[in-house]
Amino acid sequence: MNRSLFIIFSTIALDAIGIGLIFPILPALLQDITHSHQTALYIGLLGSLYAAMQFLFSPVLGALSDRFGRRPILLLSLAGSTINYTFLTFSHSLVLLLIGRIIAGMSSANMSVASAYLVNITKPDQRTKYFGLMSAMFGAGFIIGPILGGLLGDYWLRLPFIIAAILSGLNFLLAYWVLPESKTAELSNNPVSSLNPFKAFTSLRSIPNILPLIATFFILSGTGEAYAVCWALWGHATFQWNGFWVGLSLAAFGLSQMLVQAFIPQHTSKRFGDRNTVLIGISCSCIALFIMAFAQQGWIIFIIMPLFALGSIGTPSLQALASQKVSPEQQGQFQGIIASTISLASMFAPLLFSTLYFQFQSKWPGAIWLSVVMIYLLALPILIRSLKPNMQPSK
Template identity: 60%
Template sequence: MNKPLIIIFTTIVLDAIGIGIIFPILPSLLKDLTHTSNVALYIGIMTALYAVMQFIFAPVLGALSDRLGRKPVLMISLGGAVLNYLFLTFSPHLWMLLLGRAIAGMTSANVAVAMAYITDITPPEKRARRFGLFNAMFGMGFIIGPVLGGVLGDHWLRLPFIAAAVLNGCNFLMAWFVLPESRPPSREKINLSALNPLRPLRWAFSIRGLLPIVMTFFILSATGEAYGICWALWGYDAFQWNGFWIGLSLGAFGVFQTLVQIFLPGPATRLFGERGAILIGIACACSALVALAFVREGWMVFVIMPIFALGGIGNPALQALVTRQVDPDRQGQLQGVLTSAISLASIVAPLFFSTVYFAVQQEWPGAVWLSVAAVYLIAIPLVLQSTHAKTKATDHPAV
């Protein structure tokens, strides 16, 4: 693996740790600031605020990375993350906490720019494997982050925010001094109309074959939101799991998911093609979800997890497929549009799946997983449509 990839993957691990490190202590912090024990509404507001700002600004930052280069926009994003965590560390009032999350949402281009960077330096035939490694690094950070946040939070409630600020500061310095630019700045002047957040979305919808893929990203992201909303509630209602077992189950899934993302996306794409890998991933995820709906003993969940994790092999193939739909000078804009789709899913999906779970909680908590499988199935005709569309071949610099 070459140096730029090592640096960008390290950046993603540190970024994911920084995000996950605050999860264990955010409820306690909100209780401290609001002087109320029921903070679910405030958590929802913070989550929605971040997602709305990301939805608006991610396409703009992606388009800017096509004009200014990847590195300057990554610097803006990492600097915004440091500012956000400092707000969280020293905010004595709720409005400062919300302001910090708004700034983080505005500058949250880390993932989009990193994916555009990988696209810049990777030939098409290697992208599925490298996007798999990308997802594995992000998953690894999310395994480490909550554990580290819980340990640090026991010493001081604000300590995880300081640690997150330090990690993002190290990220900033590493990218500034070590990471080479993958795309030289364009000589074209920036048209202010290009900063219209709706313009990249209109551009994406105008490209044949791209809209079904964006919609597929939205659906897969929406299904991913269901686990964060329903997993802990389901574990408690179905098996009377305590915090230890819920954490253990999530950690076990994270390990399986990381192993799958490291070793399988590349071989799966070579054997079955991008469309085949995506469809196999959806089939594995749906099979596991149906099984989860009917399990009666907690240990059965751990048996199903390897099949569940295999559902992840389709995501890198989908990411590789979408990069071949546009020219190299539009990759940042494309990744910004995809980030907006993910953000929109983060706004809509929690409301939908929490409503479904509330409806089935008393009679059959596991039925919520059937609704997730049903949403997954909507993606199948979209995948078939997108892979039948003519794919535009482009030349990309490889390393």
């Protein structure tokens, strides 16, 4: 593995550790600040506000990375993350937490720019493998982050934010001193008008059969928000998990996902094709969600973690399919569009799932997972259309 790949994967892993640190303790922090039983709704509000800012700024940052290079935009994003975590450390009101999430959303471009960076330095037939490794690095970060966050948060709620700020700062320094630029001179042809986040979507009309694929990103990303909003709340309500056990469960998922993403996607893609790999992943997710909905003992969740992680094997294949639908000089903008599509889903999904969980929590918290299965089933025609064989990347 060359130096550029090593640094970009390290950046993703450190970013995941920082994110994972705050997951187990966010509900407790909100409860401590608001003294309210509507924690689920506040988590949804924070998630939606973050996504709204990301929706507006991701295409801008992606297009800027096409025009000025991947490296400076990635550095800008990492600096914003450091400022955000530092800000959240000293927040003692819901308003300050909301401002912190606005800052985070405005500067969040790590994944989209890293994806464009990866496209620049890899061959088309290698992208499924390296997108899988990128997801594996994110999973590796989630092994360390949640456990550390749970332990530190049980000691002091603010401590995980301090550690996250330190890690983000180290991430910035690592990228600043070591990461080279990946974009060559001929890849700087995007006009200034491409900085408009809404105008960027009009270019999709010139890419055949891409809209169903974008819709698939929207659906899969929206359902994924259920875990971010409800996991810690559901674990506490169903199994009486504290911060440590919530963190341990997330770490178990991170370990399972790391192993799955590191070794399985490239083989399933070659054996079954990218289309079928995505469908296999969705099927695994639905089975795991059904079991989770009815689980009454916490150990069951740890047993099904490998199956749950298999639900993510389609993500690299979906990214590989999408990456080959645009020219190299548009990769940054297109990856920004994908990030904005994900953010658009994330604007609405947290509010949807937090509202549903608020209704379910007193009688059956696990019902939230059946709602995710229902969305998969209702969206199945769109998913199948987006993955039809004639959308397979050329060999």
